[in-house]
Amino acid sequence: xxxxxxxxxxxKISKEVPDHTILSNFLxxxxxxxxxxxxxxxxxxxxxxxxxxxxSIKSCSTLAVDVNNSKITTIEGLAKNGEMHPMQEAFKKxxxxxxxxxxxxxxxxxxxxxxxxxxPTDQEIRKWLEGNICRCxxxxxxxxxxxxxxxxx
Amino acid sequence: MASxxxxxxxxKEDKRFLTGKGRYTADINIANQTxxxxxxxxxxxxxxxxxDVSKALKSSGVVGILTGEEIATDxxxxxxxxxxxxxxxxxxxxxxxxxxxAKDVAxxxxxxxxxxxxDTLDEAKSASDLVKIDYKILKAVTNTAxxxxxxxxxxxxxxxxxxxxxxxxxxxxxxxxxxxxxIIKVDLINNRLVPNAMEPRACVVDYNTASEEITLYxxxxxxxxxxxxxxxxxxxAPENKLRVVAPDVGGGFGSKINVYNEEIVCSWASKKIExxxxxxxxxxxxxxxxxxxxxxxxxxxxxxxxxxxxxxFKNETIANLGAYARVFGTVTPTYLFGPCATGVYEIPAxxxxxxxxxxxxxxxxxYRGAGRPEATYTIERLVEKAAMELGIDRTxxxxxNFPKTFPFKQTLVHTVDSGDYVAGLEKAKQMADYNNFESxxxxxxxxxxxxxxxVSSYFEACGIAPSAAVMSLGCGVGLWESAEVRFNPTGQISxxxxxxxxxxxxxxxxxxxxxxxxxxxxxNIDVVHGDTDKGTFGMGTYGSRSLTVGGxxxxxACKKIVAKGKRVAAKMLEVSEDEIEFKDGEFVxxxxxxxxxxxxxxxxxYVPGQRDEMKSPIPEGDEPGLIxxxxxxxxxxxxxxxxxICEVEIDPETxxxxxxxxxxxxxxxRIVNPMIVEGQVHGGIAQGIGQALHENTEYDETGQLIxxxxxxxxxxxxxxxxxxxxxxxxxxxxSNPLGVKGCGxxxxxxxxxxxxxxxxxxxxxxxxxxxxxxxxxWKACKNLKKSNSKAA
Numbered sequence: 001x002x003x004x005x006x007x008x009x010x011x012k013i014s015k016e017v018p019d020h021t022i023l024s025n026f027l028x029x030x031x032x033x034x035x036x037x038x039x040x041x042x043x044x045x046x047x048x049x050x051x052x053x054x055x056s057i058k059s060c061s062t063l064a065v066d067v068n069n070s071k072i073t074t075i076e077g078l079a080k081n082g083e084m085h086p087m088q089e090a091f092k093k094x095x096x097x098x099x100x101x102x103x104x105x106x107x108x109x110x111x112x113x114x115x116x117x118x119x120p121t122d123q124e125i126r127k128w129l130e131g132n133i134c135r136c137x138x139x140x141x142x143x144x145x146x147x148x149x150x151x152x153x
Numbered sequence: 154m155a156s157x158x159x160x161x162x163x164x165k166e167d168k169r170f171l172t173g174k175g176r177y178t179a180d181i182n183i184a185n186q187t188x189x190x191x192x193x194x195x196x197x198x199x200x201x202x203x204x205d206v207s208k209a210l211k212s213s214g215v216v217g218i219l220t221g222e223e224i225a226t227d228x229x230x231x232x233x234x235x236x237x238x239x240x241x242x243x244x245x246x247x248x249x250x251x252x253x254x255a256k257d258v259a260x261x262x263x264x265x266x267x268x269x270x271x272d273t274l275d276e277a278k279s280a281s282d283l284v285k286i287d288y289k290i291l292k293a294v295t296n297t298a299x300x301x302x303x304x305x306x307x308x309x310x311x312x313x314x315x316x317x318x319x320x321x322x323x324x325x326x327x328x329x330x331x332x333x334x335x336i337i338k339v340d341l342i343n344n345r346l347v348p349n350a351m352e353p354r355a356c357v358v359d360y361n362t363a364s365e366e367i368t369l370y371x372x373x374x375x376x377x378x379x380x381x382x383x384x385x386x387x388x389x390a391p392e393n394k395l396r397v398v399a400p401d402v403g404g405g406f407g408s409k410i411n412v413y414n415e416e417i418v419c420s421w422a423s424k425k426i427e428x429x430x431x432x433x434x435x436x437x438x439x440x441x442x443x444x445x446x447x448x449x450x451x452x453x454x455x456x457x458x459x460x461x462x463x464x465x466f467k468n469e470t471i472a473n474l475g476a477y478a479r480v481f482g483t484v485t486p487t488y489l490f491g492p493c494a495t496g497v498y499e500i501p502a503x504x505x506x507x508x509x510x511x512x513x514x515x516x517x518x519x520y521r522g523a524g525r526p527e528a529t530y531t532i533e534r535l536v537e538k539a540a541m542e543l544g545i546d547r548t549x550x551x552x553x554n555f556p557k558t559f560p561f562k563q564t565l566v567h568t569v570d571s572g573d574y575v576a577g578l579e580k581a582k583q584m585a586d587y588n589n590f591e592s593x594x595x596x597x598x599x600x601x602x603x604x605x606x607x608v609s610s611y612f613e614a615c616g617i618a619p620s621a622a623v624m625s626l627g628c629g630v631g632l633w634e635s636a637e638v639r640f641n642p643t644g645q646i647s648x649x650x651x652x653x654x655x656x657x658x659x660x661x662x663x664x665x666x667x668x669x670x671x672x673x674x675x676x677n678i679d680v681v682h683g684d685t686d687k688g689t690f691g692m693g694t695y696g697s698r699s700l701t702v703g704g705x706x707x708x709x710a711c712k713k714i715v716a717k718g719k720r721v722a723a724k725m726l727e728v729s730e731d732e733i734e735f736k737d738g739e740f741v742x743x744x745x746x747x748x749x750x751x752x753x754x755x756x757x758x759y760v761p762g763q764r765d766e767m768k769s770p771i772p773e774g775d776e777p778g779l780i781x782x783x784x785x786x787x788x789x790x791x792x793x794x795x796x797x798i799c800e801v802e803i804d805p806e807t808x809x810x811x812x813x814x815x816x817x818x819x820x821x822x823r824i825v826n827p828m829i830v831e832g833q834v835h836g837g838i839a840q841g842i843g844q845a846l847h848e849n850t851e852y853d854e855t856g857q858l859i860x861x862x863x864x865x866x867x868x869x870x871x872x873x874x875x876x877x878x879x880x881x882x883x884x885x886x887x888s889n890p891l892g893v894k895g896c897g898x899x900x901x902x903x904x905x906x907x908x909x910x911x912x913x914x915x916x917x918x919x920x921x922x923x924x925x926x927x928x929x930x931w932k933a934c935k936n937l938k939k940s941n942s943k944a945a
Contacts, residue, residue, distance in 0.1 A: 028180075033173070034173070034176075034177075034179075034180035035172070035173015035174065035175070036173070037177070037179075037351075037352070037403075038179075038353075039351045039352065039353065039436065040436040040862070040863050041435050041436055041437075042436065042862055042863055042864055044862070044863030044864060044868075045351065045436075045863060045868075047351060074173065075171075075172065075173035076172065076173040076174075078172070079172050084168070084171060084172065088171040088172065091167070091171055092163055092164065092167040092168070092171060093163065095163075095164065095828045095829065095831075095832045097167060097170055097171070098404075098656035098657070098658070098832060098836065099350070099351065099352070099401075099402065099403045099404040099655050099656030100166070100167075100169075100170030100171075100175045100401065100403065100656070101175075101177065101350075101351040101352040101403025101404060102351045102403075103170050103171060103175075104173050107171065122876065123872070125871070126871040126872040126874075127871075127872050129870075129871040129872075130870050130871060130872050132871070133351065133863070133868050133870060134351065134871075135349055135350060135351050135404050135406070135836070135840070135868075136351075136404055136656045136832075136836045137832060137835055137836050137839075138835035138836045138837075138838055138839030138840075138874060138877065138900075139835075139839065139870075139871040139874060140835045140874070140876060140877055141831075141832055141835065142871065143871065143876075
């Protein structure tokens with residue numbers, strides 16, 4: 001057991017966790033932040049992507065104790081004062097989601113892309129999202145959504 | 154009021170998904186819940202000699218361990234085949250028992266043998282390692298083509314043959330072939346796929362010891378059907394004591410149609426231990442135990458004349474059912490495949506012969522398109538090859554054989570009510586700039602690349618429904634759909650549907666339909682689905698049936714609301730009913746122009762009286778309240794159709810295939826929400842390209858699944874695709890009042906042959922099997938080089 005101190009979606013949190021606790025499970029089971037999904041357990045699908053100190057990571061293959069003292073943002077922390085983030089708005093406008101399961105990871109990954117590159121090309125978007133699998137959309141409207149968000153940010 | 158049907162209305166469901174508030178089964182936790190882990194067979198075929206749970210039972214936190222012995226003692230029934238198929242010789246298909254927990258023999262890797270239940274997931278996992286099972290390992294049968302000569306898997310099922318089915322007339326085909334100038338032949342493998350919905354299967358069961366009611370939260374495409382099967386065949390609980398809730402479900406694609414072992418076992422076990430149980434599949438469990446798709450070995454022939462007229466078609470297929478026959482397992486390679494194998498063409502004589510076999514692999518069932526992708530792949534590979542061999546342009550050859558008038562009596566089963574195949578192909582050619590392809594081929598060649606173009610034209614029979622039709626073909630239930638429209642006293646409306654959305658957007662499209670019918674703002678309408686305690690009943694969502702069957706039930710229920718509203722309005726406005734017109738949410742007395750809004754009528758229906766006067770707005774013979782329901786059973790399937798064109802570029806040095814252009818023109822009849830339909834087509838095309846170029850499910854000869862994770866099974870990713878270019882033509886369906894046709898599966902049906910035809914064109918006509926991986930294509934490029942240098 002270890003005690004970890006985190007800031008999750010702007011809230012300070014201090015918890016005792018077993019050493020082997022996976023970060024995605026910590027968020028889902030200990031903090032009830034079930035917006036972070038687990039789709040594969042092998043860090044291939046990207047449904048579990050969150051931000052740690054502003055950078056996107058796959059939380060299904062990270063230990064909770066390894067992110068001690070960091071700032072975490074999950075999909076639940078992206079909207080501010082009830083207003084969706086421009087990336088969330090863009091996904092809605094461009095129909096960038098269907099079943100919604102891969103969506104939290106996809107959105108978190110896309111937000112990080114635009115931090116690194118303001119106006120990415122289609123190919124750059126597709127390359128960046130290579131670690132996020134979506135079975136529903138064929139990715140076309142996800143790419144369109146990222147471009148739409150880029151035009152607004 | 155502008156019509157919402159036909160508009161790009163943004164989705165009502167999006168906000169919760171985008172803000173992390175979706176509620177999927179794995180997100181649900183119940184106080185005092187336990188966690189289940191299944192002990193699964195590591196062998197593809199083995200006798201289970203002994204299951205020893207004694208050591209595991211002593212492990213920390215264990216609440217209970219249950220095996221096949223206990224479930225047999227409690228007489229809990231097994232999994233079922235939903236369709237009875239008869240062989241050509243008139244005998245009924247042969248189906249083995251499929252107990253929820255294997256007791257005597259395991260028939261595929263991953264088949265569950267015991268459930269371990271503990272206070273925490275970690276404890277359940279640790280204990281499951283201590284369950285000791287003695288096996289006698291038997292020789293596994295895994296190869297689809299060789300199965301009939303392998304050892305018999307199930308007692309009494311000779312040659313592992315479920316059925317040997319024939320549709321069509323062998324004699325007529327023989328005669329047609331004798332008149333042909335040329336016989337075109339193909340040998341095809343339709344590669345086995347894993348549907349891979351991104352949400353792994355899961356269930357949470359809550360047994361209420363007071364009411365003795367089981368509530369099962371589960372990842373299902375059809376909760377009502379699950380309840381029916383679990384009650385009628387599983388004997389888990391009577392229907393009125395079993396509530397099935399499929400909340401937000403993260404994709405299905407056919408893999409969540411079946412009731413699975415885990416749902417039955419957890420429901421039964423929760424009642425036994427009197428505590429809630431949660432089970433969530435890991436991805437590898439999904440790979441091992443979700444129903445798979447496709448897996449056909451086909452030999453097909455097309456008899457043609459030199460001027461390109463199709464005379465006859467035959468198709469001999471071996472279809473792999475996996476270890477057991479499941480809900481749509483037996484119908485997918487027969488009635489969903491055979492009739493569509495003659496494609497969009499007038500072919501006077503045809504037959505499809507399918508031998509369905511059992512193997513020691515995961516059960517195979519419906520996967521997006523179910524039978525129709527296999528059919529389209531068969532005929533469209535033949536037609537493309539015919540064009541090459543006859544030296545006729547591939548689009549010209551297709552057009553010559555398209556039916557020009559509708560209804561079109563297709564050779565084997567269907568009467569296609571409407572369509573315009575010529576218009577679809579013409580539009581696709583124009584959008585794809587088909588006529589200038591050769592110049593693009595030259596440009597690629599100048600870069601040292603090989604470029605190919607491929608076309609496919611398809612139709613499909615979907616909107617799986619007409620009960621009398623499907624039951625005549627062997628279906629065990631009717632496939633109607635129900636809806637209930639509840640107009641609440643204060644004006645909001647709840648629309649209950651028996652269809653289920655796991656990505657299809659029913660909350661939006663069904664609300665569009667109801668808003669138009671009732672003339673109320675879409676914001677006032679909530680679409681409710683996925684809970685057997687809320688909606689009436691329903692057959693669920695698969696086979697592109699939600700809109701064409703379920704949507705029409707909503708239309709009909711709304712029409713009943715309006716009809717009652719007219720009677721009430723007539724009484725309130727003191728005119729006769731035929732003087733009332735309903736428009737834009739208002740009932741208007743034509744002569745006086747007095748009116749009542751539908752909201753006022755609803756209120757009056759619930760509050761039928763007034764102070765100081767004995768006067769009811771409800772006409773004699775009517776009852777208070779404003780709730781109507783409908784069970785809709787259409788007269789026919791719906792028949793979407795279209796033509797797709799693909800261009801690929803191959804790097805002969807690496808064998809890598811790049812999809813350069815993809816054009817799809819589809820006819821889905823009237824479109825309710827173009828934005829959502831386009832999304833459905835994108836997704837379908839992507840899955841089809843996945844089948845053609847990337848995905849393959851591989852078992853080794855001992856029956857081990859060697860593609861059981863995303864590190865081994867190639868899921869298509871964003872950078873595998875170009876931007877798809879979509880177009881539409883429109884002929885209305887005549888079998889439903891909206892004129893709509895199904896759109897969910899079309900992309901996955903049309904795209905595999907389109908892509909493969911392009912790859913094969915680029916490779917100079919060399920046959921290559923799906924998936925056209927870099928390795929296979931690289932080898933084919935080497936052959937091409939050799940034959941080119943010989944020719945030179």
